[in-house]
Amino acid sequence: MGLTNESTGMATLKDMFNIEIQSPNEVVIALAGNPNTGKSTVFNSLTGLNQHTGNWPGKTVSNAQGRYSYKDKQYILVDLPGTYSILANSVEEEIARDFICFGNPHVTVVVTDATSLERNLNLVLQVMEITDKVVLCVNLMDEAKRKNIHINLKELEKLLGIPVVGTTARSGEGLEELKSAIAKVASGKIQTNPKKVNYDKFLEKSIKEIETHINDLIGNRLNSRWVALHLLDGNDELIKSINDHMGLNLSQHKLLNKKLENIRQDIKNEFDEMKDLKDYIVTSIVKTGEDISKKVVSFKDKNYNQLERKIDGILTSKTFGIPIMIALLGIVFWITIKGANVPSNILAKGLFWIEARLSTFLKLIKAPIWVHDILVLGVYRTLAWVVSVMLPPMAIFFPLFTLLEDLGYLPRVAFNLDYYFKKAGAHGKQALTMCMGFGCNAAGVISCRIIDSPRERLIAIITNNFVPCNGRFPILISLASIFIASSTGAFRSLVATLSVLTSILLGVIITLFISKLLSKTILRGLPSSFTLELPPYRKPQIGRIIVGSIFDRTLFVLGRAIMVAAPAGLVIWAMANIMIDDVSMLTYCAQFLNPFAQVLGLDGYILMAFILGLPANEIVIPILIMSYMSTASMLELDSLAEMKQLFINNGWTWLTAVCTMLFALNHWPCGTTLLTIRKETQSLKWTLISFLVPTITGIVVCFIVAQGARLFGLV
Amino acid sequence: MEKTLFTLNQLPIGSHSKVKQLIADGPIRRRMLDLGLIQDTIVKSLIKSPAGDPIAYEIRGTVIALRSEEASQILVELVEKQEGRRGNGIN
Numbered sequence: 001m002g003l004t005n006e007s008t009g010m011a012t013l014k015d016m017f018n019i020e021i022q023s024p025n026e027v028v029i030a031l032a033g034n035p036n037t038g039k040s041t042v043f044n045s046l047t048g049l050n051q052h053t054g055n056w057p058g059k060t061v062s063n064a065q066g067r068y069s070y071k072d073k074q075y076i077l078v079d080l081p082g083t084y085s086i087l088a089n090s091v092e093e094e095i096a097r098d099f100i101c102f103g104n105p106h107v108t109v110v111v112t113d114a115t116s117l118e119r120n121l122n123l124v125l126q127v128m129e130i131t132d133k134v135v136l137c138v139n140l141m142d143e144a145k146r147k148n149i150h151i152n153l154k155e156l157e158k159l160l161g162i163p164v165v166g167t168t169a170r171s172g173e174g175l176e177e178l179k180s181a182i183a184k185v186a187s188g189k190i191q192t193n194p195k196k197v198n199y200d201k202f203l204e205k206s207i208k209e210i211e212t213h214i215n216d217l218i219g220n221r222l223n224s225r226w227v228a229l230h231l232l233d234g235n236d237e238l239i240k241s242i243n244d245h246m247g248l249n250l251s252q253h254k255l256l257n258k259k260l261e262n263i264r265q266d267i268k269n270e271f272d273e274m275k276d277l278k279d280y281i282v283t284s285i286v287k288t289g290e291d292i293s294k295k296v297v298s299f300k301d302k303n304y305n306q307l308e309r310k311i312d313g314i315l316t317s318k319t320f321g322i323p324i325m326i327a328l329l330g331i332v333f334w335i336t337i338k339g340a341n342v343p344s345n346i347l348a349k350g351l352f353w354i355e356a357r358l359s360t361f362l363k364l365i366k367a368p369i370w371v372h373d374i375l376v377l378g379v380y381r382t383l384a385w386v387v388s389v390m391l392p393p394m395a396i397f398f399p400l401f402t403l404l405e406d407l408g409y410l411p412r413v414a415f416n417l418d419y420y421f422k423k424a425g426a427h428g429k430q431a432l433t434m435c436m437g438f439g440c441n442a443a444g445v446i447s448c449r450i451i452d453s454p455r456e457r458l459i460a461i462i463t464n465n466f467v468p469c470n471g472r473f474p475i476l477i478s479l480a481s482i483f484i485a486s487s488t489g490a491f492r493s494l495v496a497t498l499s500v501l502t503s504i505l506l507g508v509i510i511t512l513f514i515s516k517l518l519s520k521t522i523l524r525g526l527p528s529s530f531t532l533e534l535p536p537y538r539k540p541q542i543g544r545i546i547v548g549s550i551f552d553r554t555l556f557v558l559g560r561a562i563m564v565a566a567p568a569g570l571v572i573w574a575m576a577n578i579m580i581d582d583v584s585m586l587t588y589c590a591q592f593l594n595p596f597a598q599v600l601g602l603d604g605y606i607l608m609a610f611i612l613g614l615p616a617n618e619i620v621i622p623i624l625i626m627s628y629m630s631t632a633s634m635l636e637l638d639s640l641a642e643m644k645q646l647f648i649n650n651g652w653t654w655l656t657a658v659c660t661m662l663f664a665l666n667h668w669p670c671g672t673t674l675l676t677i678r679k680e681t682q683s684l685k686w687t688l689i690s691f692l693v694p695t696i697t698g699i700v701v702c703f704i705v706a707q708g709a710r711l712f713g714l715v
Numbered sequence: 716m717e718k719t720l721f722t723l724n725q726l727p728i729g730s731h732s733k734v735k736q737l738i739a740d741g742p743i744r745r746r747m748l749d750l751g752l753i754q755d756t757i758v759k760s761l762i763k764s765p766a767g768d769p770i771a772y773e774i775r776g777t778v779i780a781l782r783s784e785e786a787s788q789i790l791v792e793l794v795e796k797q798e799g800r801r802g803n804g805i806n
Contacts, residue, residue: 085749089742116776119751282748289751290775312762312771312778321765415780419766422782428769529743529785531750534771534778 026074027186030100032127033111034120035082036535038139041169042111043079046179070179078105084119086126087235087282090452094237100130101222102245106186109178111137114144114151114166115536117297121289124160128194129226134162135181142168143538148301156296161193170541196225197288199281200274206232206263213256218246231260233277308537312412321416328409329504332400334497337477340392341493347391351384378573379566385622386565389474391558397470398439398549406540410435414532422527424512425519427456429532430463434511437467440556441669442676444469449680453528458686459515461677465669465694466511468504471561471617475664476500478621482644483657503665510666510701514693522689560672564616572612572626586627600699601659601706603651610663615671620664655715659702666698721793724770724786726760732791733757739788751775752789 033039047066066077080099081092100108110127112120117138128134138151157164163181167174184190199207210228218227222242230238231250239250251257267274274280314320355376362372404410410432418428429451437444444464451457468476480499481492519525575586583591586608593611594604605627613620625643628650647656668691669677678687709715726732734756737744751774752758759773769780781789 085745087745087749089745089749119775119777122749122751278745279748282745283753286748286751286753286756309761316762316764316771318763318765318767415764415769415771418769418780418782419764422768428780428782527782527784529739529746530769530780530782531746531785532769532780534780536778 023074026076027107027182028103028105029075029077029182029186030080030103030105030108031077031111032080032086032096032100032108032123033082033137034084034113034123036533037082037111037113037120038169039082039111040079042109042137042139042167042175042178043077045169045172045175047077068179070183073183075182078103083123085123085282086130087278094241097130097238098241098245100127101241105131105133107133107135107182109135109137109182111139114138114140115147115149117151118289118293121292122286125195125197125285125288128160128162129196129229130223132192132194132223133185134192134194135178135185136160136162136164137174137178138164138166139169141166141174142171143536146539147304147536148299149304150298150300152296152298156292159195159292159295161195163190163192170544195288197284199229199284200271202267202271203232203274203280206267209263210256210259213253213259217248217250217253217256218242221246229281231256232263233281234264235278305536311537312534315409315412316416325413325416326501326505328404330497330501332397332404333500334493335400336393336397336473337481337496337500338493339396340477343392343395344388347388348384351388355380355384373577374570374573379569382565382569382572382619382622382626383562385625386561386618387558389478389621390471390561390618391554393473393477394470394554394558395550397473398554399546401435401438402545402549403540403542405435406538406545408535408537411532411534415534418530418532420512421515422530424515425456425523425525425527426459426512426515427451427453427528428530430456430460430511430515433460433464434467434508437464437469439470441465441467441469441673445673445676445680453525455519455523455525456528458681459518459523461680462518462686462690462693463511463514465673465690466507466514466666466697468507468665469617469670471670472620472664473500474618475621476503476661478643479657479661482641482647483652483654499661503661506662507665510697514697518693561616561618564671565619565622568612568615568619568623569626572623576627590627599706600663600702601655601709602663602702603656605650606656606660606663610667613670614668617664617670653715655706655709659706662702662705663698666694666701668695718792720790722787723758723760723772723781723789723791724768724783726791726793728760728763728770731757731759731794733794734789734791736790737788738790739785743785743788747785747789750777750779757794758789758791 031039031043043066047068065079068075068077078099080096083090083093083096086093086097086100099105108127108131110120110124112124124134124136136156138153138156141151144151151166153164153166163185165174165178165181167178169175181190185192198204207225207228210231211224214224214227214231218224227238227242243249264277267277315324358380359372359376362376413435414428414431417431421428421430430448432450433444433447436447441464444467445461448457448460448464451460477496477500480496480503484495484499572586575589576584578585580588586605590604590608592604593607597604597607600607605624609620609623609627612623625646628646668674674687674691677690678684681687720735721732723732723734734752734754736754737747737752739747756775761771761773761778763770764780769782770786771778771780772786773779
């Protein structure tokens with residue numbers, strides 16, 4: 001299908017690093033590092049920004065710059081994508097490498113995980129080949145201490161020839177030293193002497209030969225030794241990058257190319273162990289890292305990760321792995337539903353009390369009646385509904401979910417489910433993007449950047465909407481509570497939980513089915529390679545979780561909903577009150593949609609509500625209530641029981657509720673998500689497909705359920 | 716004496732092995748090397764996922780899950796526990 005980077009949004013990633021330098025005195029710092037090293041925490045602690053840390057995977061690429069000042073100097077910190085290497089095997093690596101090479105950072109800081117320093121040194125050594133101005137930040141020192149891993153930082157500094165700072169970014173420990181080291185390297189107060197990886201004698205000699213030519217061409221704009229090495233190993237993408245960024249055409253340089261060809265031939269003929277030069281280079285780097293690590297890291301407790309393995313053994317076991325996963329999800333929903341009930345009611349009461357006061361006030365100042373109606377019954381009431389229905393569940397759900405994330409549980413979910421995604425021709429990390437979708441599908445779509453293969457990324461983007469986002473949970477939860485669980489008294493919230501859980505499992509099954517369908521049709525192809533790191537479990541930071549999830553997520557999602565709800569409330573009020581031949585526009589549209597909606601087990605108003613809810617799904621239920629109420633006499637609506645009565649008065653049965661829930665799960669993505677898909681895929685075609693796939697699925701599913709139930713006389 | 720070579724995914728959980736050869740090519744090979752899977756690296760088979768695939772391995776102090784498609788491209792030989800000489804706590 002020719003999925004180029006351009007057609008799948010990677011192009012957008014590339015222009016993330018245009019830095020605005022406000023004055024020539026500002027120092028540019030590049031922040032590199034492996035994934036899962038707490039790089040973003042370091043970034044946030046330094047800049048004091050809350051850049052949605054660890055909240056959505058892949059977020060680093062979207063929000064990558066911050067500033068801080070230290071001793072009267074301004075520093076711009078650029079957070080590069082987390083990578084294991086910068087030999088450019090993926091777009092993220094290419095971005096990181098290109099920034100270090102051509103972005104002219106004054107200093108590059110490499111953040112590493114103290115508990116797996118050896119693996120991390122690979123990247124450190126690679127960066128040191130490109131630039132001398134490197135500072136090593138050994139983060140997560142607290143975790144290393146907890147595991148009885150000791151790192152001799154002084155010795156490491158000596159071996160590497162660059163400043164090494166141990167930090168615990170979460171608590172801010174070591175950050176002053178880090179800032180100071182950065183400042184000293186930037187100003188030249190510390191002259192680094194980076195250890196270079198030693199290659200074979202013949203190779204070293206060849207590098208020297210090539211270097212002279214390169215010096216002529218690019219001067220000291222790039223490390224000529226490094227360029228020479230990768231010209232030799234035939235790194236075509238790098239050559240392209242150099243040509244693009246420096247306005248050169250290296251392949252035109254006859255003498256250089258002839259020399260390269262000769263050396264390559266010599267190596268091939270005479271040095272068996274270097275016959276694949278790329279392999280040889282990586283191997284040498286890894287070995288150097290291994291040697292250094294042996295000298296500086298000591299494990300006092302050889303069984304430091306026994307407990308972790310035991311926990312993993314349970315959480316991913318054949319018998320318990322998947323049940324535990326479902327149970328955890330169930331518990332999260334149960335706490336959310338149970339816990340949200342009371343605050344929801346209090347909020348609703350409070351907000352409607354304010355509504356009454358607002359009403360009195362407007363009458364007092366003799367505002368025209370239509371102004372009163374638009375503001376109070378249109379805008380305010382919709383807003384009140386959105387806030388009271390959404391805020392409490394979100395304020396409970398997001399922290400709980402962030403807790404699971406912070407503990408390190410989510411990669412285990414991907415591990416547990418990968419097999420099924422593989423069978424569906426998709427990527428195991430799609431499970432992670434789905435988890436993000438629970439919060440917000442737009443965020444879920446952005447998080448699909450963690451999937452390297454364009455084909456699998458598109459599958460993940462198109463199917464993300466099958467995971468109900470936070471805006472749709474209220475629909476599922478409220479309908480499940482009033483229609484499915486109503487008669488069961490004491491077990492009400494339990495039954496509601498189970499219904500929501502069932503819808504989610506259904507969503508997962510549909511996701512797998514549609515993924516399979518896509519990978520057999522328009523997105524044909526083989527599964528790409530899969531490597532997933534299962535990072536160590538980490539002690540969650542409760543305070544940070546609560547603050548982070550409430551500010552980053554809850555308020556973000558709520559703010560968006562409110563922004564959409566206010567104008568939507570106005571439009572709906574207008575539609576309900578503009579009459580054409582004694583029939584309101586709303587009723588007119590609903591009547592038009594009704595025959596089709598009935599076939600799907602819905603009614604015209606429900607379908608209308610979903611259509612008007614395109615900007616944000618949060619307002620579907622409020623719209624529905626307003627439409628129903630506008631046709632009947634006014635009634636105060638402040639409890640679920642009254643909501644049920646209102647729906648029943650408008651002809652709802654359990655089947656209507658089920659079909660509405662199903663349609664909530666499967667229909668077009670909301671406006672924000674569609675815009676995000678457009679931005680991520682850079683393609684109208686894939687946006688349209690992302691619109692159609694869930695919509696058609698919803699129509700088919702609702703049709704089957706509604707017609708089936710009617711056929712068997714269940715209603 | 717030449718030892719028998721296995722593919723990494725064939726080994727039972729708990730076994731230690733030494734990487735002898737990567738059959739993979741292209742980007743997958745690079746990714747494996749970047750994870751530190753070079754000649755003679757000790758790998759421990761840690762846990763199977765519920766469906767038996769992927770399997771998580773301990774590689775240079777990090778836990779990495781690989782699908783059978785990838786693990787079957789890594790040729791290893793079994794090592795006795797004592798031979799797992801690298802001081803990364805797995806011995």
